[in-house]
Amino acid sequence: MKVDALREKLMRGIRKDPITECWIYSPKARLTKSYPRIIIGGRKASVHRVMYALKYGDIGNNQIHHICNNKRCINPDHLFSLSFGDHRKHHSPNWIVSTPKH
Ligand SMILES: [Zn+2]
Ligand SMILES: [Zn+2]
Numbered sequence: 001m002k003v004d005a006l007r008e009k010l011m012r013g014i015r016k017d018p019i020t021e022c023w024i025y026s027p028k029a030r031l032t033k034s035y036p037r038i039i040i041g042g043r044k045a046s047v048h049r050v051m052y053a054l055k056y057g058d059i060g061n062n063q064i065h066h067i068c069n070n071k072r073c074i075n076p077d078h079l080f081s082l083s084f085g086d087h088r089k090h091h092s093p094n095w096i097v098s099t100p101k102h
Helices: 003-012 047-056 084-090
Strands: 014-016 023-025 037-040 043-046 063-066 079-082
Touching (some): 003 037, 003 047, 037 047, 043 047, 047 079, 063 084, 079 084
Antiparallel strands (some): 014 023, 037 043
């Protein structure tokens, strides 16, 4: 799938929240524990990872953290990439808040 087509597909699936500026993907689907996914080339991918990669490039093995804490949000401005270890630290109560770059 072409990048533009992929981005369009994702953008058609969102509803923008005017207050939080979250881009809520698939707002009508039932809430699940995991992140919303799409199938690209036969493989499942989390939509927020796809969106992040579309805007900022390859993620590698990093995890994508939501600063808005909304699992359905795919606004690239609300996402940043962290290593597995840093991401875990970030979710621990002892983490000293900093602002990592994308
Ligand atoms: Zn958000
Ligand atoms: Zn996180």
